[in-house]
Amino acid sequence: MKKHYKNKWLKGAFATLLVLGIGASFFLFSKELNEGELQSKTEINIPKEAPDTKESLGKRNILDSLNLLKLAYDVALLEKTSLSEELEFQKRNVENLMEIIKASKEPSLSEIDVYRRQLSELKTTLDAKVLEINQLKSQNKKLLTEIETQNVVMYKQKTQNDTLVSKQKQLESTIKAAARLSLNNFKVVALKESSSGKESETKKAKHTKKLKVSFSVLANAIAKTGKKIFYIQVLDQKNKVLGEDKLIEFDYDKALVYSFIAAVDFQGKAANVYGILNADENPFQKGTYFVNFFDKQEILGSTSITLE
Structure with missing residues (x-):
């Protein structure tokens, strides 16, 4: 009985393993089949790239x-020299050749050789232009150095000239000032006349017949010699100009009203000068009279007198 039961259990277990084995084999076979079909489909849908030919490689190398x-021409154009127009023209030639090669899908070896020669010519042209640009830059640098040197020289020369002009003006001003005549000893006295005609000083207005004005011209070795005229202006108590009462005009719209003139033949040495203002029909009145001495429009001194 026990033996029969044991055989029955073994048969059942074997049947179960057989079913599982067949199922597992079917699953693995189905999976491999599906993967094979997927791989076949993938291989069919993705075309393989055609191998590069000598012509295609040559075309690609020439385009590169x-x-x-073209980039080298762009760099050369950055220099902005007088060759810029020529460089632009050559750059367009490069671009045109690139367009032609791109349009030629399957160029022959002979065409590749033509493109390669054209590339070589364009590169030779660029090399020549770059050399010319470098020469121009070198010349420009040399010119700039010369200009800077010349500017320094000119600046120094201008500074020296300005200094000389300034010194010359100072010298001229000094000489002009030194050549100007100087006056001193300004005096004015009232004179009366006796019945005999003798003149003597007085302080009385009613006795005064004339005012005698005098001054001294100092010696000056560099002043211009010759006749020198001075203008004398006599003012009464009412600030009225006595004497000739004449108007004279000078440069720069300058003018002077004077009473009389006093002249001297100046020869570089000191000289005494005098002049007379007569009462004429207008007798002198009591009060103070002011006398101004002019060299043209420039006042050189003054004095006064008071008559009783």
């Missing part, structure tokens, strides 16, 4: 070289 050449 042309692109670099």
